[in-house]
Amino acid sequence: MEFSDVINKRYSVRGYLDKEVEKEKLDYVLEAATIAPTGVNNQPFNVYVIDTKKNKDQLSEVYGAEWFVEAPLVLCVTAKKDEAWVRPWDGHNIYEIDATIVMDHIILAATDVGLGTCYIGAFKEDKARELLAIEDENEVPVLFTPLGYGNAEPRDTPRKAIDEFVTYI
Template sequence: MNTYPELYSLSLNRFSCRSYSSQPVPEDAMMAVLDVARLAPSACNRQPWIFVIADTPDEREAVAQSYARDWIRTAPEYIIACGVHDQAWHRPHDGKDHTDVDLSIAIEHLCLAAASLHLGTCWVCNFDPEIIRSAFRLPEGVEPVAIIPIGFPAEGVSAPDKTRKELSEIVRRGKF
């Protein structure tokens, strides 16, 4: 039984959009999705993240140069999700840095918020971080972790059928 129909529907219909309309993202929509990311939980509430909006021609070209796939050029804007490792919580037992965990939670909040506004997104992690670091003058200690293209999906683009493992394949009670 689905006890969270709105969240379930957003999760089911959110997809990795790889074809966008040229329509710009309204500023209030961009700020709304970033505000939802801001509200995401993080370990010890450290919030070790910075989000850089890339929308000028030079910024868009830098993103395209960092990720050599033509489809990324169709997005009207990008959000570069950056982690700040010295602001993150580190587990005392083994020093595990939670930057990527915290930033991933915030990014998924952002993607679900975008889906609620009928905007498409896609996590892009296979990019050249040095191109991004240089083009956006990221200071030392600020790591570009993901690029999120954002915009309205192109006409005719919608969520594909999702193939996911069954709950019985991924859930265990007690010992493994």
């Protein structure tokens, strides 16, 4: 698929088929995470692959939408704050930026191989930590996505015109 096709086909999938994701496709998606750019290439992240059927109840506590647990897999990208690059002039840690770039690579790769996803940032962190058995305070869950074959049409999501958000200086 051409890149322009990938970015135009991607949408937030809110319904999934009961169909397993092939290992080759999962591996392709995970490989995309390894090449995501991060601050000074520290790669301060982990990716958790969660079997939905085995963890349905706990996943439902993390995020309550019914469609969240329809996909066979849910992925979570966590960031390791103590390993992320920190801007020396103001001390800003970019761990969330790094993790978001990783998830974006995952989501675009998934679209490329015909899988559906949906960015989930509105989850309960305490329940996520329980599910993932994260005890280290430096590791932070940043984003989740279901991963599977979509069974829902995209919603109408109007977009701003370029001149509404671009400023030339």
